[in-house]
Amino acid sequence: MGITDILNTARDAMAAQTFGLTVTGQNVANVNTPGYVRRQALLETRDMGDKAYGSVHVAGLQRVADRFVEQRHLALTGASAEASTRDQLLAQTEALFNDFEGTGLSGSLNALFSSFSALSASPSDLTTRSTLLGRAQTFADQVRSSSDQMQNFRTDLFSQARELTGQINSKLDTVAQLSGRINQARAAGEEPADLEDKRDAELLELSQMVEIHTYTDGNGQLVVQGPGMTLVQSDQARHLSVDIDTDGSLRVLAETAGGNGSDITKFLSAGQLSGILTVRDHDVVEMQSELDTFAFHVASQINSAHAAGFGLDGGSGRNLFALSASADGAAGSLALSADVADQPERLAASSSASQLPGNGSQATLLAQLGSTPIAALGGLDPGQAYARLVGRVGQRKSDAAAQLSTREAMTAQVEVQRQSISGVSLDEEMVALSKYQRAFEAASRVFTTADQLLEDLINTLGR
Amino acid sequence: MRITDNMRFASVQRSLSSLRSRQAELTDQISSGSRIGAPSDDPIAAAGLARLSAQAARTADYRATISTVRSDISLSEGNLAEASSLMVRAHELALQGANGTLSTADRQMLAGEVAALQEQLVSTANARGSRGFLFSGNLTDTAALSSGGVYQGDDQAQQVELAPGVVAGVTVTGAEAFTAAGGTDAFATLTALRQALESDDAAQVAATLGSIESSRSQIVRVQAKAGLIMNRLDSADEALAVTGLELERRRSVLGDVDPFSALSELSQLSTTLEQAIAVARNTLLGSGNLF
Numbered sequence: 001m002g003i004t005d006i007l008n009t010a011r012d013a014m015a016a017q018t019f020g021l022t023v024t025g026q027n028v029a030n031v032n033t034p035g036y037v038r039r040q041a042l043l044e045t046r047d048m049g050d051k052a053y054g055s056v057h058v059a060g061l062q063r064v065a066d067r068f069v070e071q072r073h074l075a076l077t078g079a080s081a082e083a084s085t086r087d088q089l090l091a092q093t094e095a096l097f098n099d100f101e102g103t104g105l106s107g108s109l110n111a112l113f114s115s116f117s118a119l120s121a122s123p124s125d126l127t128t129r130s131t132l133l134g135r136a137q138t139f140a141d142q143v144r145s146s147s148d149q150m151q152n153f154r155t156d157l158f159s160q161a162r163e164l165t166g167q168i169n170s171k172l173d174t175v176a177q178l179s180g181r182i183n184q185a186r187a188a189g190e191e192p193a194d195l196e197d198k199r200d201a202e203l204l205e206l207s208q209m210v211e212i213h214t215y216t217d218g219n220g221q222l223v224v225q226g227p228g229m230t231l232v233q234s235d236q237a238r239h240l241s242v243d244i245d246t247d248g249s250l251r252v253l254a255e256t257a258g259g260n261g262s263d264i265t266k267f268l269s270a271g272q273l274s275g276i277l278t279v280r281d282h283d284v285v286e287m288q289s290e291l292d293t294f295a296f297h298v299a300s301q302i303n304s305a306h307a308a309g310f311g312l313d314g315g316s317g318r319n320l321f322a323l324s325a326s327a328d329g330a331a332g333s334l335a336l337s338a339d340v341a342d343q344p345e346r347l348a349a350s351s352s353a354s355q356l357p358g359n360g361s362q363a364t365l366l367a368q369l370g371s372t373p374i375a376a377l378g379g380l381d382p383g384q385a386y387a388r389l390v391g392r393v394g395q396r397k398s399d400a401a402a403q404l405s406t407r408e409a410m411t412a413q414v415e416v417q418r419q420s421i422s423g424v425s426l427d428e429e430m431v432a433l434s435k436y437q438r439a440f441e442a443a444s445r446v447f448t449t450a451d452q453l454l455e456d457l458i459n460t461l462g463r
Numbered sequence: 464m465r466i467t468d469n470m471r472f473a474s475v476q477r478s479l480s481s482l483r484s485r486q487a488e489l490t491d492q493i494s495s496g497s498r499i500g501a502p503s504d505d506p507i508a509a510a511g512l513a514r515l516s517a518q519a520a521r522t523a524d525y526r527a528t529i530s531t532v533r534s535d536i537s538l539s540e541g542n543l544a545e546a547s548s549l550m551v552r553a554h555e556l557a558l559q560g561a562n563g564t565l566s567t568a569d570r571q572m573l574a575g576e577v578a579a580l581q582e583q584l585v586s587t588a589n590a591r592g593s594r595g596f597l598f599s600g601n602l603t604d605t606a607a608l609s610s611g612g613v614y615q616g617d618d619q620a621q622q623v624e625l626a627p628g629v630v631a632g633v634t635v636t637g638a639e640a641f642t643a644a645g646g647t648d649a650f651a652t653l654t655a656l657r658q659a660l661e662s663d664d665a666a667q668v669a670a671t672l673g674s675i676e677s678s679r680s681q682i683v684r685v686q687a688k689a690g691l692i693m694n695r696l697d698s699a700d701e702a703l704a705v706t707g708l709e710l711e712r713r714r715s716v717l718g719d720v721d722p723f724s725a726l727s728e729l730s731q732l733s734t735t736l737e738q739a740i741a742v743a744r745n746t747l748l749g750s751g752n753l754f
Contacts, residue, residue, distance in 0.1 A: 031468055091501075098501050106513050110520035117524035120623050121531040122594050124603055350601075355619055358595065358603035364624045371521055371627055383517025391510025394502025401503060412477065416470055423467030 003457070006450035012055040013443035016043050019058045020436035027424045035201035037063045037422040039193060061191050065422045070200070073418050074207040074214065076411040078270030081208035083404035085275025086283070090397040093153065093284060096146055097393045105146060106386050108139045109298075113370030113382075116363050119349050123360035124312065129344035133336070136320055140334045143295045147331035150288050157280040158242070161250055164209055164273055165240045171206040172224070172237040175199060179222050180235030186220075210240070211270035228267030229254040240264075249281040283396055288331070290389050296330035297374050298382045299323050303337075305369060309348025309362030311340075316353065318346060475743040482736050489729045492720045499718050508717045515717065519710045521627070522703050528623050529700045532633040535592035536692050539635055542590045542597065543686035546640070546649070549580050549587065550679035553653055554672065556580075560660045561669035570668075574660035581653045585610060588637050594621075598637030607637035612650030614642045625699040633692055640685040647678040 023041040030036040039061050046057035099106050115132035122128045178199040185192035203224070206212055213225040217233075224232035231238050231254075239255045252268060253261030268274040299321040306320040318339035324330045340346045350359035370382060377385040492498055502509035559565065560573045588598050588608045595603030599616030607616050618639065620632030639645035652674045659667035 091503075094501055094503055106516060110517055114520060114524045114527070117521075117528050117624070118531070121528040124595055125593075352601075355601035355617060356604075358599070358601035358621055359619065361622050361630075364622060364630060367524065368624060368628075370517070370524075381517075383520075384514050387510040387513030387517065390502050390513045391506045394504075394506035394509045397501070397503030398506055412473075415473070419467050419470045419473070420465045423469045425465065425467040 003450055003453050007447065009055040010443050010447035010450060012046060012057065013446065014440055016056040016058050017436045017440035017443060023061065024429050024432045024436065028426065028429050031424040031426060035197055035204065037065045037197055038424045040064055061193055063193050063196060069414065069418050069421060071213065073414050074203060074212060076407065076414050077204060078207045078211045080407040080411045081272050082270045082275040083400065083407045085272045086279050087400040087404045089279040090283060090400050093150065093287060094393055094397045096149055097390050105142050108135065108142050109382060109386055111135045112139045113367055116367035119347065120360040120363035120367055123349035123363060124357035126344055129347050132347060133340065133344050137336050140321060140336055143331050143334045147288060147291055150284050151332065154280050154284055157276050158244065158250055161242045161273060161276045164276065165242050168206065168209045169239045171202055172231055172239065175202050175206065175224060176232050176235045176237035178202065179232065207271065209271050210273045211268065227269065228264040229262065250277055287393060290392065291331045292329060293327045294377065294385050294389055295334050296323065296327035297376045299334060301369050301374055302366060305366050306348050310350040310353045310356065311346040311348050312357050313345055314353050314356060315346060316348065318348065471746050475746050478739055479743060482732065482739055486732050486736065489725055489732065493722065493725050493729065496720055497718055498720045511717050512714060515710055515714045519707065522707050522710060525624065525626055526700055526703050529625060529696050531593065532623055533696050535594060535597060536633060536689055538590065538592045539597045540686055540689040540693065542587050543640060543682055543689060546584060546587045547679055547682040547686060549584055550649065550675060550682060553577060553580055553656060554675045554679065557656055557668055557672050557675055561665050561672065563665050567663045570660045570663050574657050577653055577657040577660060581612065581650060584650060584653065585612065588641055598640065600636040600638060608641065608650065612654065614638060618644060626703065631695065633696065635685050635689050640682050646681045647674050649678040649682065652678045
């Protein structure tokens with residue numbers, strides 16, 4: 001053991017503390033950087049051969065992250081993004097049925113029955129008849145337009161899904177590239193912490209779009225598992241695409257070696273893509289079918305009552321609405337029947353061909369349909385049935401909002417956990433700063449002391 | 464637990480933003496006066512509101528129907544009053560004509576007046592309302608009496624719905640007021656009187672007195688019936704007005720903001736918000752101050 005060893009130790013110590021200061025500086029600098037995971041300087045004793053004492057050695061840098069918390073964070077971010085997408089999209093469909101101002105479908109339904117009522121009081125009045133025709137037309141137009149708007153919405157959602165898959169694919173490519181660069185860095189013996197930060201940030205964004213799980217395989221390679229399919233392995237990415245199935249529903253395909261793509265639609269369960277899919281092929285489809293059922297049964301009840309009556313010309317057996325044969329697609333094709341269009345005198349207000357034009361009993365029956373329960377609509381009258389439809393649309397939206405707030409709360413919780421583990425605490429960094437500074441001061445003191453010793457030695461013995 | 468700076472900022476942000484959003488929501492509700500802006504705000508109440516608005520529309524329909532038919536039945540009543548006074552005049556003329564001291568010329572003059580009464584009866588019976596001839600039953604485009612006094616309408620009163628499930632006749636027909644179907648044919652009675660006067664037969668004139676009286680009382684009966692229909696329409700309308708108010712009240716309970724509770728919650732919220740801001744100020748004190 002010699003005095004020069006002390007000098008070496010002091011040198012190592014000063015280098016190590018300087019490294020610690022650098023890491024602290026980096027942490028402080030990145031306190032607000034999204035996705036930044038705090039670093040810890042890894043110091044260890046350097047053993048000095050067979051001697052009982054040693055020096056310090058900078059072993060490297062550690063990213064302080066909990067793999068399981070990170071996994072949970074990815075999963076919950078995906079679930080939140082799905083709920084948020086569904087909530088936003090349903091707010092748009094809700095607007096279709098939000099007619100508290102009395103201008104929507106419920107207003108025109110009420111106006112139609114009001115017109116029947118007015119016709120029963122003035123069966124021979126042509127103005128009343130024309131008004132009724134106009135209102136029947138408005139009702140049919142609004143039903144059709146609600147149905148059309150939902151159909152257009154589904155088309156829009158397909159475009160959105162297509163755009164989103166484009167973004168997903170470019171993220172997958174980025175993740176694969178980063179994985180490749182991380183591999184190269186590791187092979188060159190470098191510490192790719194910054195690249196890993198970047199990859200984690202990309203994965204987090206990816207998890208908002210589509211459900212992913214990540215794990216590290218036996219070779220230390222990151223594997224990104226998507227819905228029912230591996231999406232990234234090492235530096236290779238598998239692309240997604242969307243198309244329309246024969247029944248009009250959206251299909252998500254994963255690229256396969258053969259080229260045709262494998263259908264992974266049924267595996268989707270989180271992320272924006274799943275939100276779009278749920279709204280497009282589940283929520284909106286159900287709303288459409290409820291509107292179809294409503295329109296079909298209301299219009300067919302009106303038709304059969306109207307067909308039993310007599311117009312001013314004595315004619316009978318005419319429908320008021322042109323209606324499809326079954327409830328399927330009824331709302332989208334509802335229109336005024338050609339039998340009565342532009343011919344108000346043909347409206348069947350009378351219950352008898354011999355009591356024209358003063359008999360308005362059939363119009364009374366038609367007006368009564370407004371408050372007559374319809375078995376096929378669950379025993380509700382048209383107004384109630386529409387109210388139930390509106391209630392269900394609202395319920396759907398409010399369920400989605402409740403789901404969103406639950407998932408957001410869970411995500412916030414895991415974010416807190418993640419921050420708690422990986423976030424930068426300025427308090428800690430301040431303490432670390434002092435710690436390394438003091439240690440550096442002490443090390444330089446060791447250095448001066450050793451230097452002093454040497455000087456003494458040289459001055460005393462060298463004389 | 465390890466508390467990092469971003470956790471502190473995030474928690475301050477979360478608590479402030481949730482308070483702010485509730486504050487905005489309340490302000491919205493108070494300024495609009497409505498608790499429900501979209502069905503999802505309260506799906507059950509939204510469905511209830513849609514149901515109530517349908518019911519309110521039905522109620523308004525019944526009232527509109529009533530006001531339409533009300534004017535016609537009131538016209539009918541007036542015309543029947545006029546017709547009954549025609550019969551009163553005919554009765555006076557018959558009494559005069561039955562007087563044996565009257566000269567032939569006087570009776571001819573009376574006969575002329577009866578002919579005029581007959582014309583008036585026809586024009587009264589053929590009065591028009593908003594939906595056509597008042598007394599022709601359902602055949603509203605046909606005059607009730609021909610110039611020869613033949614009834615051309617039918618005996619069906621117009622049926623309308625006055626309240627849910629209540630369908631009632633709201634017109635009176637010429638058949639029951641003026642023809643033998645209701646008891647006595649008014650026009651034929653007058654014809655008999657005129658002919659008796661023209662043929663200067665006092666006894667024959669006296670013989671018509673009975674049927675003139677029964678014809679008059681028949682018209683008065685139908686007039687009373689018209690009055691009853693008007694009463695019925697009025698009371699139905701009143702009941703519907705009450706229903707309308709009740710529906711409006713229920714709509715308000717369901718859809719309107721209770722201003723007192725909303726305002727008190729808002730002022731409570733402002734206090735909470737001030738406290739939260741004070742706490743936030745403390746929380747956000749930087750670590751830099753510690754060293």
